[in-house]
Each structure stands twice: as structure tokens, then as C-alpha cells.
Amino acid sequence: MAQLVKRAYKYRFYPTPEQAAELARTFGCVRLVYNKALEERTRAYTHEGRRVFYGETSAMLTAWKRSGEYDFLSQVSSVPLQQALRHLQAAFANFFAKRAKYPTFKSRKKSRASAEYTRSAFRWRDGMLTLAKMSAPLRIVWSRPLPEGAVPSTVTVSRDAAGRWFVSILVEETIGPLPPVEGVVGVDAGITALVTLSTGEKITNPRHERADRRKLAKAQRALARKAKGGANRAKARVTVARVYARLADRRRDFLHKVTTRLVRENQVIAVEDLTVRTMVKNHSLARAVSDASWRELRSMLEYKAQWYGRKVIAVDRWFPSSKLCSACGSLQEKMPLNVRTWICVCGVTHDRDVNAAKNILAAGLAER
Incomplete structure (x- = not known):
């Protein structure tokens, strides 16, 4: 309607x-x-x-x-x-x-x-x-x-x-809503891959911040050398702002393309309810998490799904999506971040992110 x-x-x-x-x-x-x-x-x-x-x-x-x-x-x-x-x-x-x-x-x-x-x-x-x-x-x-x-x-x-x-x-x-489709997908947010889908597809994180890091550092050093209150400092501040604006524009454009595609191809999209505010407090991950813009990604998914008659389901953040075998349902005791592939007792070899996306989809459909 x-x-x-x-x-x-x-x-x-x-x-x-x-x-x-x-x-x-x-x-x-x-x-x-x-x-x-x-x-x-x-x-x-x-x-x-x-x-x-x-x-x-x-x-x-x-x-x-x-x-x-x-x-x-x-x-x-x-x-x-x-x-x-x-x-x-x-x-x-x-x-x-x-x-x-x-x-x-x-x-x-x-x-x-x-x-x-x-x-x-x-x-x-x-x-x-x-x-x-x-x-x-x-x-x-x-x-x-x-x-x-x-x-x-x-x-x-x-x-x-x-x-x-x-x-x-x-x-x-x-x-108006888009025509109904049969597709459903689980989405696991990451850093190397911006999102991994339950279909097995990985959408690479373009890492716009890393691409322009040298240019940004050069502009920030030039700004630091300028005397406070001077016209040259004001010009240098604008130069830094332009680098940041380029980063933000490219990141937003990429997120729009990804979220529009997911909404068009799937009737139900299951995502993990991540606490980005807490994650950026980890100084080792803060830069990468901010560059990935998971919060903006989810926001885009939600309002586009509402517009076009799709459904976004948020799975509880404490759900053990990475530790759970999507084939037999057995739960691993530990799953360190450096483990990217693992073999379950049932004999199935899992890619960590794809397995998590499959579990997120199953949990989302169960809450539907």
C-alpha cells in the first residue's frame, strides 16, 4: 500500500x-x-x-x-x-x-x-x-x-x-511498495568485509578513510603549523574540512548503493543489534568501526525498508552468532577474533562471517 x-x-x-x-x-x-x-x-x-x-x-x-x-x-x-x-x-x-x-x-x-x-x-x-x-x-x-x-x-x-x-x-x-520477493538475507557487519551475507557473498569495505589517510595527515600537519587566529590557519582548516567532506560523501554514496540493493532484492533482512557507541571506545577498533559506519548502514536499511514494504529484524546483540554451528546447532566455548575459519564436530567447515550471517538470518526468521 x-x-x-x-x-x-x-x-x-x-x-x-x-x-x-x-x-x-x-x-x-x-x-x-x-x-x-x-x-x-x-x-x-x-x-x-x-x-x-x-x-x-x-x-x-x-x-x-x-x-x-x-x-x-x-x-x-x-x-x-x-x-x-x-x-x-x-x-x-x-x-x-x-x-x-x-x-x-x-x-x-x-x-x-x-x-x-x-x-x-x-x-x-x-x-x-x-x-x-x-x-x-x-x-x-x-x-x-x-x-x-x-x-x-x-x-x-x-x-x-x-x-x-x-x-x-x-x-x-x-x-509505493516494491513488488514482493522471496529473498531473505542475514547480514553480518564487519571491518574487512563491510557486510557478509548469508548467501556467502562478502561486500568489501572500501575503507575510504584509509585511502585518503596520507592526504588527511598532510593537511592536518599543515594546519598545526599555522599561527592561531591568522588567515592562513583559516585556509588550512578549510583544506582539512574538504578532505573530510570527500570521505563522508564517498562513504555515504557507497552505503546508499549497498542498502538500496539489499532492500530491492530481499523481503526480510536480519541484522545484528550492534552497540556501535560502545565499540568505538576500543581504541584498537575505533577508526575502523567509524569508517565502516554500521549505524548509518542500519539506519538506511530501516527507513528504506519502511518505504518499500520490506522488513528489517534486529537480532539480540548477545546472540552467539559466531560460536553457533549453522548446520547442527552445536555451540563452541570460545571463538577468538583471529579465527576466521573453523571445523565443527559435525564435520562442516565454516567461514566465520558467513556462518554468523546464516545464524543471524535463522534467529531473525524465528522472531518474525
Whole structure:
């Protein structure tokens, strides 16, 4: 059954100098409003024992605009400023529901520079997007078309550390399920092989971080030599950010291709419920685990399966998938990481990862 979902389409764009200056001002104002509201909410809770909600912070914003100190807030669109307050409200809601940590202040250097515009703050006409306070539309590189007839409901403009500008356009889209298939697969995540399938196939980990490690180290050494606060240091920081951006882009593209293929070919996908946050604390594995991006892989599998009528089943992380013989079911006492193949008492020779994937599939189907 087709379903109506909200889906964001992200594109790169190239602002004019005037647009870049206007957006930079907006980013700064968004950060200021968020930080001041966070400061006021923290003060009220700490000293008065009361919670402050969105409505009160919105009234504060109006007062700040009328004050002589912060009257420059009136020079940018009010919608991104209000959206910053709504995001802060959501952050506090998540904190009090114990879904997240206490909100932190936004940093000019470390935080993502972005501004969110709702429908009243932009004009969408004939495939051209014009933001509030701007006279000309954004020069967007349409790498893929929006769904036919789609009307943006929210637009988020951002600039990454490498100096690239992006616009994320949120639309409502009707997505129909894929035709049912008989395929089912178990997926064992790894480092040498990004994933090993219960079919016996191993999808090699491209290890993008290792491929560009020398280039990254060179850029980081150049950054370390630059004097703090200088223009050359700012340029060197952008060079480092570009290497990281290249790594992230290539990794994300590869994960999309792998997860799309798995979802198209299989009706049920069983995965292991790994605790990536704990695994990266192991300094011997942290770099490799982070480069593999298992958490992002699973996230992609889950939302694509939901869109296209597939099912992802997470198997308990304590399930002994590597120690269990997929042929006879006997359990080995130990299975060190350096053991890649082993022979069961029943005489079957197992590849460690393929055997684990088969056991994950069997456990997933049992929970189905």
C-alpha cells in the first residue's frame, strides 16, 4: 500500500556574494537567538526552579529585537529565528524525556551553520526557490528532480566546514511498495568485509578513510603549523574540512548503493543489534568501526525498508552468532577474533562471517 511520507532532497547551490552575506548574517543571528534562549531557560530552571517554554522565549525574542543591543535581529528573516526556538524546545523535550543529553550552546566554529525557512519565508515558483530578504532565486544544481507536482514545505540552508552551500527541500511524496520477493538475507557487519551475507557473498569495505589517510595527515600537519587566529590557519582548516567532506560523501554514496540493493532484492533482512557507541571506545577498533559506519548502514536499511514494504529484524546483540554451528546447532566455548575459519564436530567447515550471517538470518526468521 502506497504511503505519504515526508522526504528531504538535498542539493548544492552557489550563492551570489549578496546572498552569501545575507545567509551568513542569518546563521549568526540564529546561533545568537538559540544560545540566548538556552541561557535564559537554564537560568530560570537553576535559580527559579521553573521551566520556560517556546511561547515565553518567543516573547523574549520580540523584546531583544526592540532593545538597542540586539536590534540587528530585525534585519534578517524572523522565521529562521523562530525555528531556532522551536528546535531548542524539541531539544529540551528530548532531554526531559531522557532521550538526549542537556542542550549545549552553539559554537561559531564547531556547530553546523544552518537556517530553516518555513513556507511563509520562501517563494517557490516555476522550479525557482527564492528566500525571504532576497531578490533573486538561489542557483541550485538540480542533481535529481523533485517529485512531479511536489511543493516544498520547509527549506533548510546550510554551509559545511569546507565552505560548500547546500539546500535541503522537504516535500511530501507518495511512495509505493516494491513488488514482493522471496529473498531473505542475514547480514553480518564487519571491518574487512563491510557486510557478509548469508548467501556467502562478502561486500568489501572500501575503507575510504584509509585511502585518503596520507592526504588527511598532510593537511592536518599543515594546519598545526599555522599561527592561531591568522588567515592562513583559516585556509588550512578549510583544506582539512574538504578532505573530510570527500570521505563522508564517498562513504555515504557507497552505503546508499549497498542498502538500496539489499532492500530491492530481499523481503526480510536480519541484522545484528550492534552497540556501535560502545565499540568505538576500543581504541584498537575505533577508526575502523567509524569508517565502516554500521549505524548509518542500519539506519538506511530501516527507513528504506519502511518505504518499500520490506522488513528489517534486529537480532539480540548477545546472540552467539559466531560460536553457533549453522548446520547442527552445536555451540563452541570460545571463538577468538583471529579465527576466521573453523571445523565443527559435525564435520562442516565454516567461514566465520558467513556462518554468523546464516545464524543471524535463522534467529531473525524465528522472531518474525
